[in-house]
Amino acid sequence: MEHIFSGFIKHSPLGRIDARVKTIVALGFVVITATMQSHLALLAALLLMVAVAVVARLSVRVFFKRLAWLIPFAGVMVVVFPFVIPGTPLGQMDAGLFTLTATAEGLEKAILLLLRVLNGVLALTVLTTTTKFKDLLEALNHLKVPTIFTQLMEFTVRYFFVLGDEYKRMQTARKARGFEAGSVFSRKTYQALGELVAVLFMRSYERGDRVFLAMLARGYGGHNHCCGHCRIQRADLYWGAAVMVLPVGLKILELGGYLWPISLK
């Protein structure tokens, strides 16, 4: 299953660290950096995570691939922020019909968002490329994440390819009957695509029923049974503490109101 998340690093030094510790550290790191206000503190946290990523032998390519997934969401916001948030004008851009004005406040917000996103994505990429999917799910189960969430993840990954294959077969069958996706403005294309999605949805729904029936047939009673698990080692805890010291320290400083050089707001 580790192949799902392309870029799983075999023999990563972080691969040996207990998945529960890694999960807590990664999530804690994301929560802390997502609420940090200071650019400098965020930059420091980012440098730390980069160092961890280097130790984990994370490749730059894999990281940017993951980051690319966020472009439609955060990327757009980062680009738009400087122009929509009111404040002191920095410069103007002539875009033909209208003029865009960038503001200092907007730029600051954009940088803040960018830093938070980089921190979050990097931390989660390190987690998912050094932890097997199965171990990650087990860790989440141990951490008392409701089974509905972990099962949702597990089933999504398991049936992703089954549905993908089904989609490909349907597409081939359409082509075999002479269907070709027309232009973006063709009504026929949209209708065909709409039907495809609808049929795929119905099939998934029906498959869901059959999968559940097959689970009941093997005595499923609504909860997962955990198999044997090993204990968290002291080394795992040391690692976790080492990584968390900096972000937690920065957060405390920030909360404590030390308007010391770190917060250059």
Add this chain to the structure above:
Amino acid sequence: MANIIEVEDLRYTYRDGTEALKGLSLTIPQGAKVALLGPNGAGKSTLLLHFNGLNLAQEGMVNVLGQEVREENARWVRGEVGLVFQDPDDQVFSSTVWEDVAFGPGNQGLHGEELAARVEKALEAVGMEAFRDKPPHHLSYGQKKRVAIAGVLAMNPRVIILDEPVAYLDPKGKDTLFEILSNLHSQGTTVIIATHDVDLAAEWADRIIIIKGGQTLAQGDTSLLADQQVVREAELRFPVVTQIFRLLPELGLPHQPRTIAEAVGLIRAIGKGEVTGQGLV
């Protein structure tokens, strides 16, 4: 031999009003190799879900190992009667083969070494030990089917039911499957398969049950498959071997052969001149 499953006057109507089973009765002897045949929409799938306690009798009765199947003992029945679904993608859902096979016995409350031993034994029975850490979506269809069977075997059922086991399997996959099934049968497991393949039923089964329109049309030995009236009513066809010998009425055979072995025996007898127009001499 005692009957391991008994069904009496079973009726089942779906919520949309479809009457799937209309007073169906049948018996399955312990240790039998049963082929359940019937046209599409005969109620086969609905019936199979009753054997496993997934559907409960609305009217009539289903007995497994002498106990009536009810809500209270449905979990127990699922351990005694294993059901292998037609599409292994519906059944094999875990992230690794090992975990999927461990799902059933885990639900039975096994853990640790006992669980591991069960899983290993089941994987061995289907020859999939080498794949224990593989994710199921990387396996071929036939391999997934074997994992699905292992997932049921790991629960140590006394009866194993397979819905259309050979559908989409390649010839080698079919051979492997039947090797697995004959091993199971020789260890005392009762095996039931639901199928449309009359040749397979004729060669493999020792008991034939034909259902149609939610009722039992006929049950007995494989001679049913050569019975013109039964075959026509059930919308089946004769096994290929029977078809050939039906075109040779001049042999004057009292019974039509149904399996390749029977046919070979007959042809040898013809070669030796032991068969005349009056049948076997």
